[in-house]
Amino acid sequence: MATERLVVVGGDAAGMSAASQARRLKGPQDLEIVAFERGRFTSYSACGIPYWVGGLVPERDDLIARTPEEHRARDIDLRTRTEVVELDLPGSRVRARDLDGGSESWTHYDKLVLATGARPVRPRLPGIGAHGVYGIQTLDDGQRLVDALERTRGRRAVVVGAGYIGVEMAEALVLRGYEVTVLHRGEQPMATLDPDMGGLVHTAMNRMGIRTVAGAEVTGILADDGRARAVATSAGEEYPADVVVLGIGVEPRTALARAAGLPLGPSGGILTDLSMRVRGHENVWAGGDCVEVLDLVAGRTRHIPLGTHANKHGQVIGSGVGGGYATFPGVVGTAVSKICDLEIARTGLRERDALEAGLRFVTATITSTNTAGYYPGAAEMTVKMLAERRTGRLLGVQIVGGAGSAKRVDIAAVALTAGMTVEQVVSLDLGYAPPFSPVWDPVMVAARKAVSAVRAAGV
Amino acid sequence: MATERLVVVGGDAAGMSAASQARRLKGPQDLEIVAFERGRFTSYSACGIPYWVGGLVPERDDLIARTPEEHRARDIDLRTRTEVVELDLPGSRVRARDLDGGSESWTHYDKLVLATGARPVRPRLPGIGAHGVYGIQTLDDGQRLVDALERTRGRRAVVVGAGYIGVEMAEALVLRGYEVTVLHRGEQPMATLDPDMGGLVHTAMNRMGIRTVAGAEVTGILADDGRARAVATSAGEEYPADVVVLGIGVEPRTALARAAGLPLGPSGGILTDLSMRVRGHENVWAGGDCVEVLDLVAGRTRHIPLGTHANKHGQVIGSGVGGGYATFPGVVGTAVSKICDLEIARTGLRERDALEAGLRFVTATITSTNTAGYYPGAAEMTVKMLAERRTGRLLGVQIVGGAGSAKRVDIAAVALTAGMTVEQVVSLDLGYAPPFSPVWDPVMVAARKAVSAVRAAGV
Numbered sequence: 001m002a003t004e005r006l007v008v009v010g011g012d013a014a015g016m017s018a019a020s021q022a023r024r025l026k027g028p029q030d031l032e033i034v035a036f037e038r039g040r041f042t043s044y045s046a047c048g049i050p051y052w053v054g055g056l057v058p059e060r061d062d063l064i065a066r067t068p069e070e071h072r073a074r075d076i077d078l079r080t081r082t083e084v085v086e087l088d089l090p091g092s093r094v095r096a097r098d099l100d101g102g103s104e105s106w107t108h109y110d111k112l113v114l115a116t117g118a119r120p121v122r123p124r125l126p127g128i129g130a131h132g133v134y135g136i137q138t139l140d141d142g143q144r145l146v147d148a149l150e151r152t153r154g155r156r157a158v159v160v161g162a163g164y165i166g167v168e169m170a171e172a173l174v175l176r177g178y179e180v181t182v183l184h185r186g187e188q189p190m191a192t193l194d195p196d197m198g199g200l201v202h203t204a205m206n207r208m209g210i211r212t213v214a215g216a217e218v219t220g221i222l223a224d225d226g227r228a229r230a231v232a233t234s235a236g237e238e239y240p241a242d243v244v245v246l247g248i249g250v251e252p253r254t255a256l257a258r259a260a261g262l263p264l265g266p267s268g269g270i271l272t273d274l275s276m277r278v279r280g281h282e283n284v285w286a287g288g289d290c291v292e293v294l295d296l297v298a299g300r301t302r303h304i305p306l307g308t309h310a311n312k313h314g315q316v317i318g319s320g321v322g323g324g325y326a327t328f329p330g331v332v333g334t335a336v337s338k339i340c341d342l343e344i345a346r347t348g349l350r351e352r353d354a355l356e357a358g359l360r361f362v363t364a365t366i367t368s369t370n371t372a373g374y375y376p377g378a379a380e381m382t383v384k385m386l387a388e389r390r391t392g393r394l395l396g397v398q399i400v401g402g403a404g405s406a407k408r409v410d411i412a413a414v415a416l417t418a419g420m421t422v423e424q425v426v427s428l429d430l431g432y433a434p435p436f437s438p439v440w441d442p443v444m445v446a447a448r449k450a451v452s453a454v455r456a457a458g459v
Numbered sequence: 460m461a462t463e464r465l466v467v468v469g470g471d472a473a474g475m476s477a478a479s480q481a482r483r484l485k486g487p488q489d490l491e492i493v494a495f496e497r498g499r500f501t502s503y504s505a506c507g508i509p510y511w512v513g514g515l516v517p518e519r520d521d522l523i524a525r526t527p528e529e530h531r532a533r534d535i536d537l538r539t540r541t542e543v544v545e546l547d548l549p550g551s552r553v554r555a556r557d558l559d560g561g562s563e564s565w566t567h568y569d570k571l572v573l574a575t576g577a578r579p580v581r582p583r584l585p586g587i588g589a590h591g592v593y594g595i596q597t598l599d600d601g602q603r604l605v606d607a608l609e610r611t612r613g614r615r616a617v618v619v620g621a622g623y624i625g626v627e628m629a630e631a632l633v634l635r636g637y638e639v640t641v642l643h644r645g646e647q648p649m650a651t652l653d654p655d656m657g658g659l660v661h662t663a664m665n666r667m668g669i670r671t672v673a674g675a676e677v678t679g680i681l682a683d684d685g686r687a688r689a690v691a692t693s694a695g696e697e698y699p700a701d702v703v704v705l706g707i708g709v710e711p712r713t714a715l716a717r718a719a720g721l722p723l724g725p726s727g728g729i730l731t732d733l734s735m736r737v738r739g740h741e742n743v744w745a746g747g748d749c750v751e752v753l754d755l756v757a758g759r760t761r762h763i764p765l766g767t768h769a770n771k772h773g774q775v776i777g778s779g780v781g782g783g784y785a786t787f788p789g790v791v792g793t794a795v796s797k798i799c800d801l802e803i804a805r806t807g808l809r810e811r812d813a814l815e816a817g818l819r820f821v822t823a824t825i826t827s828t829n830t831a832g833y834y835p836g837a838a839e840m841t842v843k844m845l846a847e848r849r850t851g852r853l854l855g856v857q858i859v860g861g862a863g864s865a866k867r868v869d870i871a872a873v874a875l876t877a878g879m880t881v882e883q884v885v886s887l888d889l890g891y892a893p894p895f896s897p898v899w900d901p902v903m904v905a906a907r908k909a910v911s912a913v914r915a916a917g918v
Contacts, residue, residue, distance in 0.1 A: 013898070048831060048893045062833035164892075307898045308891035329886050336890035345890055372507060374521035406895045407863055410870045413888050418877030427788050429872050431795035431804055432767035433623075434507045436865045439472070439766045 011037025014288025017314020025322025154242030166247025287313025470496025473747025476773020484781025625706025746772025
């Protein structure tokens with residue numbers, strides 16, 4: 001059998017997981033692997049950047065799971081600082097540009113993996129290109145911010161957006177000694193939660209000295225000599241800033257895919273089948289932050305950029321490319337985070353998601369404790385649960401509270417995947433001991449209340 | 460409708476939960492509730508006793524969820540220090556003895572709840588009745604031990620048995636300043652785990668200064684003037700002890716039920732149906748540590764004394780007694796604990812359980828970290844997984860490691876309940892963020908290895 005060539009576009013989690021898994025299954029005699037990466041780094045934890053910026057993780061390289069050299073040692077022809085600028089699908093080739101030298105060349109492929117990731121949303125605003133304005137998506141982005149923070153003696157930081165990245169970056173900047181203001185559009189920070197639960201995050205942010213401004217519509221970055229000095233909002237206010245961090249989310253980086261005519265979903269991500277093959281393209285796979293994933297609870301695709309999904313996609317793709325078989329069945333929308341000591345988690349549908357999905361539901365919210373109430377250090381844990389009317393099927397869970405709150409959501413993530421009802425959740429055999437849970441786990445307390453709500457709502 | 464009378468035998472978790480839930484559903488006009496309790500306390504956390512003994516929980520009363528007075532205020536005729544000494548099922552009545560006054564009387568019931576709990580196994584050994592030998596099952600037991608510890612200036616403690624209670628009491632006694640020796644029969648402590656995982660517990664116990672003696676068969680307690688001074692083993696050794704704590708497990712307290720001819724299972728616990736009615740007895744329910752529960756993975760009943768089950772039983776019984784409907788479908792065998800900072804968890808079947816159940820299986824053990832490896836304070840987490848051959852069905856998980864290990868087992872508990880395969884576990888959408896998990900949760904890493912093991916084992 002002749003040697004096939006796999007070309008991978010993008011050298012972070014999905015791309016290099018795919019390459020590594022394919023290499024595990026097929027040796028260099030059977031499969032040549034060429035991987036293109038625009039940046040200087042590969043296989044790093046983008047999710048870890050806020051902890052590095054905040055100083056909790058001492059070294060940038062701590063975030064790198066596998067260096068370019070390590071990949072090359074495993075017979076992967078990895079070309080960093082090389083950007084793929086065109087996909088020629090009919091010709092089975094890609095055109096790549098050496099970002100340092102400027103030269104371009106075409107590379108033929110038998111199999112193609114697209115793992116181009118996501119990029120921070122940068123609204124077209126006056127001043128958005130000023131120095132001192134940072135998006136945080138790649139390790140190169142993070143390096144630019146860290147360099148700037150070390151170079152300048154800033155005092156005030158403005159974070160635009162209060163999602164996961166915004167909240168984590170706000171905490172990191174506080175740890176760096178900055179006065180931090182977070183401007184966000186919604187009623188409450190952390191709009192991945194319902195506002196009632198987001199309110200708990202708001203309180204925790206304020207408690208650690210972060211100023212939050214709700215309903216803030218940023219209209220521009222005010223700059224002096226091309227350097228940001230303040231953020232302006234539609235309310236006519238100006239928030240002075242030595243550094244501005246954009247945490248308003250990311251969007252799939254799919255210009256190449258779009259130009260090549262690949263199918264994109266409603267959120268702009270590439271659409272794949274369950275084996276992560278691009279729909280309608282036998283020899284093209286896509287994974288990571290550039291694809292949409294099936295939301296098993298809502299019954300539709302979504303763009304959910306998360307390292308854990310990207311790694312799984314890579315495994316599945318690498319298996320397929322290597323002649324094996326694996327699938328990625330979809331997600332239930334689990335995400336966890338923290339601000340200071342407050343852990344934040346969600347899975348499944350928020351109220352607005354359930355409405356959008358055409359579901360009728362009841363909600364139940366309870367506050368209990370993360371350990372037995374009498375155990376030293378017991379902290380509050382608030383659980384909100386959504387259940388379908390009539391059937392009682394679990395639809396979503398949000399948890400905010402002390403230690404153990406974040407991963408508590410995994411109970412619900414598994415239950416959602418299994419299609420359990422809230423009544424079944426009440427009967428689960430969950431771990432109990434006083435240092436870890438009250439005798440009724442808070443998730444079960446919420447489920448009990450949800451059972452009552454389902455009954456009370458009738459048909 | 461005439462007033463019915465509910466009689467509850469036993470005033471801790473199951474009994475008083477049943478009484479409280481029944482009272483919620485039916486007022487005193489419809490249902491009179493009489494509850495008998497041998498001890499002085501009601502509705503307390505027996506699982507919390509080691510933390511009180513160790514001084515982490517300052518006050519005994521912190522462990523009491525609801526006092527006798529609080530129950531009485533809710534129209535429950537609670538009689539403490541009153542022991543039921545006979546069940547007359549044909550006559551629908553119970554005979555109770557006032558333990559202080561000594562008088563006895565019969566009480567008629569329409570509905571009967573048996574919640575007589577468990578008692579520490581006390582092997583018939585010479586000297587077992589000596590002063591200074593303690594079983595720890597009830598709050599009265601705990602009070603006796605705490606009184607003794609405060610009264611005497613002991614230095615050396617011997618704990619017999621290295622299950623949950625034994626290990627927790629060993630730590631409590633270390634916190635009290637004792638030199639602690641734990642004598643246990645098996646190869647490793649914590650026989651609720653397979654020995655390879657128990658070895659990790661062994662190391663942690665030794666690290667905190669607890670001496671452990673494996674394969675130790677206790678032959679008697681040596682006493683001076685009726686006061687224990689040492690524990691003797693079949694190896695001819697003597698372990699000096701100012702205090703001896705028995706942690707060799709408990710057995711269902713079912714003398715009453717046995718005398719009344721109620722059906723008992725292979726472990727000596729009362730057998731009930733799914734609504735916690737005693738099999739074949741329309742008006743008699745039983746729950747808590749005196750019953751056997753259905754092990755959904757092994758397909759048989761077991762005696763699993765745990766406060767969390769007892770509370771659920773009480774809810775189910777109270778619903779049934781009160782004219783509602785609820786069931787307790789069974790357990791998967793989840794249990795969590797800790798020694799010092801090491802968290803210990805299991806669910807489903809150990810190797811020996813799977814063999815006993817007639818199952819063929821593969822195992823996979825991995826060591827990862829509880830957070831992203833680069834996150835400060837990352838600690839090891841070891842996960843062992845059992846999967847059925849051919850089908851790949853998840854059979855059991857054991858986890859030992861740093862913070863977050865114990866409740867991690869809930870993922871597997873839910874997956875077991877749902878009958879998932881290890882391949883399905885690999886695809887779960889579990890919470891990921893660097894402070895809480897590596898990008899591949901350790902449970903998924905174990906599942907990936909188990910998938911390979913299932914494939915390698917063939918049919």
